[in-house]
Amino acid sequence: MPLIFCASAVSAPAAPGAYALWLRLASPLDVRAGTRRGVLPAGDYLYCGSANGPGGLRARLARHMRKNKRVHWHIDQLTSAAKALGAFILEGGNECALNAALAALPVPLQGFGSSDCRRCAAHLRFWPEGAALPSDWENARKAARFT
Numbered sequence: 001m002p003l004i005f006c007a008s009a010v011s012a013p014a015a016p017g018a019y020a021l022w023l024r025l026a027s028p029l030d031v032r033a034g035t036r037r038g039v040l041p042a043g044d045y046l047y048c049g050s051a052n053g054p055g056g057l058r059a060r061l062a063r064h065m066r067k068n069k070r071v072h073w074h075i076d077q078l079t080s081a082a083k084a085l086g087a088f089i090l091e092g093g094n095e096c097a098l099n100a101a102l103a104a105l106p107v108p109l110q111g112f113g114s115s116d117c118r119r120c121a122a123h124l125r126f127w128p129e130g131a132a133l134p135s136d137w138e139n140a141r142k143a144a145r146f147t
């Protein structure tokens, strides 16, 4: 399956896979990741996760894009405060592989979203304004504009 971009949860497949959620934070946010605390500066973020439960990617993204929820995962702190602008989706994909594709982007807080992962420093990346994503990501975003 190719990487696709979905602007909303309803346009995402109800299939299992991995995603990178695009979030925009309007003002700095105090967050925790386990025992670590940090301040996320205002700006854009990409959070890599996977959805293998009922409803697949569509159900997971709908939860992320909903404001009022009990904070269960690290990312809930951010999705409760930030605006979700869409998600890059790879049906059948792996969250750590998506995260690895974003290795050029900075990690804002060690351990954020990756407490059950031995491979990644964090599953959250800061996406500085104007920073290019890998070409297949940029192509997915362009393709979504014309559908």
Ligand SMILES: [Zn+2]
Pocket (backbone or CB within 6 Å): 095, 096, 099, 114, 117, 118, 119, 120, 123
């Ligand atoms: Zn990982």
